[in-house]
Amino acid sequence: MVFVRHALPGERVTALVTEDNGGGYCRADAVTVHSASPDRVTPSCPLSGPGGCGGCDWQHVRPERQRAIKAGVVEEQLRRIAGVDRSVVVEELPGGVLGWRSRVRLAVDDAGVAGFRAHRSHRVVAATGCPLSVPGMVDGLLGRRWRPGIELDVTVDANEQVHVSELRPGRGSRPTSRRIAGDGVAVQRAAGRDWRVHPHGFWQVHPAAADVLAEAVGSWTRAPRGGTAWDLYGGAGLFASVLAEQVGTGGAVVVVESAPRAVADGERELADLPQVSFVTGRVERVLARGLGGGAPDVVVLDPPRKGAGREVISQIGAARPARVVHVACDPAAFARDVGLLREQGYRLAELRAFDAFPMTHHVECVALFEQADGNGDTATTTPAVSPEE
Numbered sequence: 001m002v003f004v005r006h007a008l009p010g011e012r013v014t015a016l017v018t019e020d021n022g023g024g025y026c027r028a029d030a031v032t033v034h035s036a037s038p039d040r041v042t043p044s045c046p047l048s049g050p051g052g053c054g055g056c057d058w059q060h061v062r063p064e065r066q067r068a069i070k071a072g073v074v075e076e077q078l079r080r081i082a083g084v085d086r087s088v089v090v091e092e093l094p095g096g097v098l099g100w101r102s103r104v105r106l107a108v109d110d111a112g113v114a115g116f117r118a119h120r121s122h123r124v125v126a127a128t129g130c131p132l133s134v135p136g137m138v139d140g141l142l143g144r145r146w147r148p149g150i151e152l153d154v155t156v157d158a159n160e161q162v163h164v165s166e167l168r169p170g171r172g173s174r175p176t177s178r179r180i181a182g183d184g185v186a187v188q189r190a191a192g193r194d195w196r197v198h199p200h201g202f203w204q205v206h207p208a209a210a211d212v213l214a215e216a217v218g219s220w221t222r223a224p225r226g227g228t229a230w231d232l233y234g235g236a237g238l239f240a241s242v243l244a245e246q247v248g249t250g251g252a253v254v255v256v257e258s259a260p261r262a263v264a265d266g267e268r269e270l271a272d273l274p275q276v277s278f279v280t281g282r283v284e285r286v287l288a289r290g291l292g293g294g295a296p297d298v299v300v301l302d303p304p305r306k307g308a309g310r311e312v313i314s315q316i317g318a319a320r321p322a323r324v325v326h327v328a329c330d331p332a333a334f335a336r337d338v339g340l341l342r343e344q345g346y347r348l349a350e351l352r353a354f355d356a357f358p359m360t361h362h363v364e365c366v367a368l369f370e371q372a373d374g375n376g377d378t379a380t381t382t383p384a385v386s387p388e389e
């Protein structure tokens, strides 16, 4: 099998193999298009294409078609990995497909010129702009000379303040970071409040995404008044703020998050919600120790790309919440977690998918799971969940 970047289904192309994995599969880049798909468009960035910047690999595809392909990917992974047959629509976020990216990592080459890393490579592609980024955020950074070998972490917040940190390779795998622009506090707006958070901690990259996801999650959690909810992989507590309104001051919302900086931000920003508490630690370890405070009525989980996995899903299953809302940014890991939740007796009740990363292959899913009541879901095959996951 050959995965060809920069091509579209139905096209005839000449492709250059970039990675040969022996008997398994190859990766290749389409370098010449002989017969183009009607969905092919001219990329707005000259660096998009073979040998160019690795950031946005779908600029050559009509945006409507991008969303249709992403929907097909989610459907296919659910069918193949979780044995669930479900039709998916990928919803557009407000703001258009360009100028949305509020966080970028620039790299500086040996000559001191800033640009973007090439796809799956350390090579730096010099750039003069980035049409995907919020307008103006990288202007002035790309045209300057920098110390060779550093990287620049750039975030623009909801107040249009640009925050820049210089990252120098440090001892071990951790770079040392030095703030060179911004006041070190990014203001973000979502779920009806302003959040003052670390500019380079986790926050949704698309400016509309945090609000859209909080609304989607909150519409399905329906945590009972006085009830208990868990917000796992909770960051600064975006979803906890929604859950807190639902359970009221007589209820309890517990956020579990491994990054101490995000916990510190959340404890400060949600100090007006006494029903919210934070636990710093890895979800799998914290749940193994036991969270205390009674069984949850609702669990929200928003793990990183690799998903939650068997251990965490089993721990959630053992707590028997009535509803589980899963937020996921990798369709394959998500489908594996769907299969694991089914093993725990949960059925996929609702699913929405969002184009939170236009012009890239990434897609964000939000799913509601309810305890299966015997009616079952629309499984077509036995879930193909690997035992070690």
Ligand SMILES: C[S@@+](CC[C@H](N)C(=O)[O-])C[C@H]1O[C@@H](n2cnc3c(N)ncnc32)[C@H](O)[C@@H]1O
Binding pocket: 202, 203, 204, 233, 234, 235, 236, 237, 238, 239, 256, 257, 258, 259, 262, 281, 282, 283, 284, 302, 303, 304
């Ligand atoms: C996709 S983000 C979601 C954050 C939050 N729900 C939000 O929307 O702002 C995933 C979060 O999980 C945290 N994380 C990653 N691995 C973790 C683990 N094993 N246990 C707890 N938190 C973890 C990361 O630090 C990050 O804040």
